[in-house]
Amino acid sequence: MELLQFSRGPALTFAIAVFLLGTLWRLIGILMLERRRVDAEARPGTPTPLAAAASGVLAKMWPHKTFLKSSLFSVLNGYVFHIGLAISVLLFAPHVLFVKSLLGISWPALPSNVVLAVAVITAGSLLASLVHRLTNPVQRLISRIDDYVSWAVTFLPVLTGIAAVAHIGGRYETLLAVHILTVCAFLIWFPFGKLMHAFLFVLSRGTTAIRFKQRGAEV
Amino acid sequence: MNEPATLGEALSRRGISRRAFLKYSAYLASVMALPASASQAIAQGLAKARRQSVIWLSFQECTGCTESITRSSSPTLEDLIFDLISLDYHHTLMSVSGDAAEHAREAAMKENKGKYIVVVDGSVPLKDDGIYSTIAGITNLQMLKDTVKDAAAVVAVGSCAAFGGIPHARPNPTGAASITDIVKDKPVINIPGCPPIPEAMTGTLAYILSFGKLPELDHLARPKAFFGETIHDRCYRRPFYDKGLFAESFDDEGARKGYCLYKVGCKGPIAYNACATLKWNHGTSFPIQSGHGCLGCSEPHFWDQGGFYKPLAAHAGVSAPLIGAAAVAGAAAGGAAAWIARRHQQRYLAETEAIDRSVGKDKG
Numbered sequence A: 001m002e003l004l005q006f007s008r009g010p011a012l013t014f015a016i017a018v019f020l021l022g023t024l025w026r027l028i029g030i031l032m033l034e035r036r037r038v039d040a041e042a043r044p045g046t047p048t049p050l051a052a053a054a055s056g057v058l059a060k061m062w063p064h065k066t067f068l069k070s071s072l073f074s075v076l077n078g079y080v081f082h083i084g085l086a087i088s089v090l091l092f093a094p095h096v097l098f099v100k101s102l103l104g105i106s107w108p109a110l111p112s113n114v115v116l117a118v119a120v121i122t123a124g125s126l127l128a129s130l131v132h133r134l135t136n137p138v139q140r141l142i143s144r145i146d147d148y149v150s151w152a153v154t155f156l157p158v159l160t161g162i163a164a165v166a167h168i169g170g171r172y173e174t175l176l177a178v179h180i181l182t183v184c185a186f187l188i189w190f191p192f193g194k195l196m197h198a199f200l201f202v203l204s205r206g207t208t209a210i211r212f213k214q215r216g217a218e219v
Numbered sequence B: 001m002n003e004p005a006t007l008g009e010a011l012s013r014r015g016i017s018r019r020a021f022l023k024y025s026a027y028l029a030s031v032m033a034l035p036a037s038a039s040q041a042i043a044q045g046l047a048k049a050r051r052q053s054v055i056w057l058s059f060q061e062c063t064g065c066t067e068s069i070t071r072s073s074s075p076t077l078e079d080l081i082f083d084l085i086s087l088d089y090h091h092t093l094m095s096v097s098g099d100a101a102e103h104a105r106e107a108a109m110k111e112n113k114g115k116y117i118v119v120v121d122g123s124v125p126l127k128d129d130g131i132y133s134t135i136a137g138i139t140n141l142q143m144l145k146d147t148v149k150d151a152a153a154v155v156a157v158g159s160c161a162a163f164g165g166i167p168h169a170r171p172n173p174t175g176a177a178s179i180t181d182i183v184k185d186k187p188v189i190n191i192p193g194c195p196p197i198p199e200a201m202t203g204t205l206a207y208i209l210s211f212g213k214l215p216e217l218d219h220l221a222r223p224k225a226f227f228g229e230t231i232h233d234r235c236y237r238r239p240f241y242d243k244g245l246f247a248e249s250f251d252d253e254g255a256r257k258g259y260c261l262y263k264v265g266c267k268g269p270i271a272y273n274a275c276a277t278l279k280w281n282h283g284t285s286f287p288i289q290s291g292h293g294c295l296g297c298s299e300p301h302f303w304d305q306g307g308f309y310k311p312l313a314a315h316a317g318v319s320a321p322l323i324g325a326a327a328v329a330g331a332a333a334g335g336a337a338a339w340i341a342r343r344h345q346q347r348y349l350a351e352t353e354a355i356d357r358s359v360g361k362d363k364g
């Protein structure tokens, strides 16, 4: 019980503080940068920056046909665990209650056993992504410690969450405390590693698209 | 008439039939999740057992534990077995006897040296030399130490004795401590609860009497037979939890339909106790059945768990000012980083423009 108190109180406070500090630091640091000039004259029919950015973000949701075959598994598997994570994190009743206690806002949740099933699929998909990373020569070559840490701090909360809900491997309060501590690790790592892509993918895709479109190039 | 030598003899003198006695042994074996064969062993063990000398000390407590165990609404066989232990001293029940009661305690200790069981309800204040609770001018701490010295085992009844309980709640003004904080050299069994379930208490005593040893205990020294599963594990509202059907308040449609009470603060998932199976008042009901969430009263620090009506999933006191300060610091750090980067950018642009100009001049 003491570990649970520690994880729900001081550990969580620290993790949220680091998460906010780091995320705002990086986001504001990037958003306030000087805009890079595009010296090329805008082509006729250049969309507004917002439209260009939006189309860039959307276009990259699916790979170009040249790469479709080689990246099909990564893309499909990526969708599975991203959607799975979104459902497990946002639509599990205890999580909704947690957000409500923190921010005062709430929304309807899915039945617990449905979320449990989704979480199991998500964990399987995350494991598959690790196996793929380790067995695909190119992916392995370009992987850094950041990729593995980011994977671990994403996978562990899912695994411990399943264990806590299904009462596997320990007493519920211990599993719950460990689950919260793994979420703390996720929050602390988030701003400093590749997990930050959750925010940055919009900025990088958007800016690339704005610059390309002005030059008349497709994205 | 002579004092009955054994429990079996005493029971038959009280007119308890062998059939009723066997029934009770079978009941005991089943509530303690023992194999069916244990029922016979319990019956034989109990029949042969001598009356166990018990000294009951009451310290910082509300008498709820004694009320729970000695409730007299309908005497059952386990009440009789409870009667038939030799309760040589019970501070609360004997308080009117004054000095005589204290002599009874001392006499029982002398007579049954090394064999008696000490039952304690209530926590022990340690602050300021324990002056916050005294009996007959003796501090609880002193009385506990003196009494336990020659005991065979100690049973801490109720959450106050087991874990410090409500007197131990923040800010714990009396320095209340649990029995296990103080007694280190004797076996201690914790039977927590606020109050504990009577059957957990009588069942544990009967087990000790029948088998002559302590039952299997968990890491908090609680008998696994009664504290091995959570309320949530055996709660009849569990299917609603699994389906995501929750009461949002105590008088909404969900509450009327008997939905799960998780959202209104039920601590059943982290509370190890037998309320959901044994229930209270001879199996009549238990808090969740009456429409109130479990408070988790058999767990340490249950009073300080962040609120009885706050869901378990709620954070336990995340500090808003600290988080706000972190956000402001993050925004300031981001602003500063961007400002430095912009200066680099501007310097770079100025330099490249200067190079462009000089290249243009050369060409010209």
Ligand code: SF4
Residues within 6 Å of the ligand: B231, B232, B233, B235, B236, B237, B238, B239, B241, B259, B260, B261, B262, B266, B267, B268, B269, B288, B293, B294
């Ligand atoms: S009422 Fe409490 S113990 Fe019962 S299922 Fe809901 S959360 Fe679990």
